[in-house]
Amino acid sequence: MSESKNKLDIYSLDHLKPEVVAVAFAKCSRSPESFKDIADELTDEKSADFHEKWVVGYGHSSVAEHATLHLAIENVSILATKVLEDNRLASYTEKSTRYQIFDRDKYYKPENIMASKFAVDYETTMNYIFDTYTRLNEPLREFIVKKYPCPEDQNEKIYNVITKARVCDNSRYLLPTATLTNLGMTANAREFEHAIVKLLSHPLQEMQAIGARLKEESLKITPTLIKFANANEYLQKTPTELSTLAQEFLTAEPESVNPVEIVSYDPDAENKLVASLLYRHSEEPHKQIYARVKNMTPEEKEKVIDTALKNRADFDQPLRELENIYYTFDILMDYGAFRDVQRHRMATQLNQKVTVSHGYELPEEIIEAGLDKDFREVMDRSAELYHKLLPEFPNEAQYVVPLAFRKRTLFTWNLRELHHFIALRSGSKGHISYRRIAQACWQKLNDIQPLLAKYIRVNMKGGSDSWASTMFKPEYNYMPKK
Template structure:
C-alpha cells in the first residue's frame, strides 16, 4: 500500500479567518472533549456560545492555556523607549521597535510624565529634555560630515550610501537621546499573555504604563470580551515589591564598593562538560540520569570531547544547537550603556533582573565624539541629564528614569542557558552590530571561555580587534 493511501484520512487546514478570537479559542479548546472535526465545531459556534464556554472554562476554572490560540498584532506609536523595555519584558511575544541606529528623532519628541509636569520639577525636566535634543541635533550634522569624509561615495546606489551614512551617524549621536524618547513598537501576543501583560502594566507605578495598559484593555474588551473580565491589577506584585524595597532600604550596603567591570560571570555550572555529555547521551538510552552521569564521570576526557564534537561540529550558521545545551546555565552581572541594554534586553529567552535606570555608574563617550573635538558639548548634555535626574529622583524615583541619557550605564542580571548563548554571542558580535553591544557579546564569550574552553570553541564569535 502506498504512503498516501495509508494516511488518506489526514486533514491539515487553516481555520476560517472570519472566526472571532473567542470562537477560535473555543474551537480548539473543545477538541479535548469532542471527536468532531474542528471546522464542524467552529460552524456550530455563535458569539453567545463562545462567550458562555469561555466564561465557564477559561475565566471561572482558569484554563488559560486555550486562550493562547487567539493572537493579536498590536501597533503602538508615541510610547517612550522606557515603556517599550517594560513591555518587551513579556518574553512570550514578538516585538519590533523603531531603531535609534537608523532613524533620526525629532526635537522635543519625548514623553512628559504628568506627575513631573504637575510638580515643581516641570521646568527642570522640560529644559533638560529640550537640551538633550538640542545637542543631539547640533552634533548630528558634524558627525555626518565626518562620516562622509571617512566613507566617500563610490559607484554604489546613492540611497544605500545615504542609509549607511545615516546609520553610522546615529550610532554616535544616539548616546545623547533620553530614555523618554518617543518611539513605535509592533507587538504580537496571544490572548493569555496579552491579559497578563495588561495586568502587569496597570499594576505598574509608572503612569505611562498604566495608560498603555488601559488602552490595551479596550482592545481586549472589544476582541475577547469574556476573557477580558480577567483584567485586573496584580495584588501580589502591588504589595510584594514595595514591601521588599522597604526591607532592602533598611539594610546597610557599602555604596563605594561598586564594581565597574562591564561583564562579570557570577554563577555557572561547574561540571558543565559532564552535564552536557550526560544530557546528550540520555536521549539514546533508557537508564536514569544518575546512572548515565556516573558512567560519564568515569569516561576519559577524549571520549567526552568526541561526544560534544559530534553534537556540534555539523552545525551551519542557521542551525540551532541541540536542546540538550539548555541544561547548562551561566549568570552574568552586566553593566552597559542604555543603548546596548536596549538591544541585549531583546534576548528574552533567558532570566533578567533589572535595576532602575540611573546616573550612578557614569556614562560612555564614543571615540568619534573625542576625535571631532565636540566632547565639551557632549559632556554638557550628560551633566544636564544627571543634574535633572538627581533633583527629580528625590520625589519621583521611578519617573526620574525618563530623563537619563542613553550613554549612562545600567545593571542587569542575565541567566542564559548555553544554547541561547550560542545565539546571543553569534548575533551580537557581528561587525554590522553597534560597538557597544558587540563589546558586551565579546566579553560574555571571553568569560565563558575562561571556565569552559571546550564548550566555548563551538560558539561562532566575531572578535573585536
C-alpha cells in the first residue's frame, strides 16, 4: 500500500475547468492530499471563492498561471497584432503575409478618422493601396515564373506554393498596417490579465476594443481571474508625459546611421562568459573565479568557450550561461522584417512609432518586374495621407503606413537568444528583409567580439553581404515625395 503511494504518478487535469486546475495546484502548497483528491472536492463556486480570497484579495497572482486560455482573435489590424505580441510570456501564430494573399476591403477603419474630414481620403487611399496590391499579384507571378521556372524534377504543387511565396515576398511590402488579419494566442490567465490592462490603457481605440473583447471572452473561461483587469492610470499617463519631455529635449533631425548598430555591450564579455561557464563546476564564489579568469591566457579562455559550444547538434541551444552576456541593438528595418524579428520573445524591445520619416525599401524584384512605378505611387500616396493625418491623429496615422516603410526598434538580447535569432533568421528559407537584419547583427558582433561571434550558426549567403553598408546609399534610401 505504502509502496504504491510512493510510486511516480503523472496525470492530466485537462478535463477540469482552468480555474479549478489553478486551485488544485495552488492548494498543493498547504495540503498533504493528492491533486486528484483536492480537485474532487472542488466546485466552480469553491474555486471562485479561493481565487477571490488569494489571487484577488492577497495578490497571489502566480496562481493564475495555472489557468491556460486559447483565444482566436480575428479581424484585427497588423498594427494591433504587434501590440498584442508585445506580451512576451505567451504563444502566438499569425496569418502569414508570405504565404497568403490578403483580401481587398479588409482593412481597419479608425472610428475617429471615419468621423472626421479625412474619412473620404482614408478610404480612397486605402482602396487604392489594396487595388494596387491585388492588381500587381498577377504580373508579379508572371515575372516570378519566368525568373524561376519549374525544375523538371519538382512536384507542381510544391512549385506553386514556392511561387506564391515568392510573389507575396514582394507584394507584402504594399500592405498597410491597417490590414486586417487573424491571430491565435495561448497564454495563462495572469499574462492575459496583463495584456488586457495594457490594451485597455492604450491610446488607440482599436486596442481598447480588443482589450474589452479579450476580457469578455476570458471571463467566460476564467470568471474570477480576469475580473479586475482594467485600464491603468500609470500606463495611460506616463507615455504622454515622456513624449512631451522628448519633444522638449530632442529637437534635432534624426542622423543617418547604419540600419543595425550595437549601442551597448560589455567589453569584458569574454571573461564574464568564461567565468560563468566554469561557475557551475566549482565551489568558489564568482568573484574568485572571475579574478582567476582574468589571468588566463587567450588560448585557455578559448578552450573553455570551445568546450562549451562545440558539441551542439544542429538544433541544440547553447548553454544557459550565455544568458549572462547582453547586447543592445538599435535597428532600423522595414515593418515587414520587424514583424518577424519582433516575434522573438527572449528580449527587451522598445518600439518607436510607425512612421514614413525613414523612407522605404523597394524590393529588387519589383524593379526587375518593371512594377516600381506602381509601387512608388502607393508609397507616395500613403505618405501624403500620413502627413495629412499626423497633426490631428498622431497615433491613427500609423495605420496608413505600408510594410515597406522603415521603423526603429531597440532590442536587448542575451548571447543565447542571439544564437537562436541569428541562426533561425539568417537561414536560406527566410525572407530577405529579416535575413539581412540577422546577418548584419552577426557582422556587428563579429566586428567587436569575433571569438563570441564565431560559434553562431549564421548563413551569410544570399546576396545581402554588403547590404548593411550600402543601404543608405541613395539607391537604397527611398523617401516618399514631399
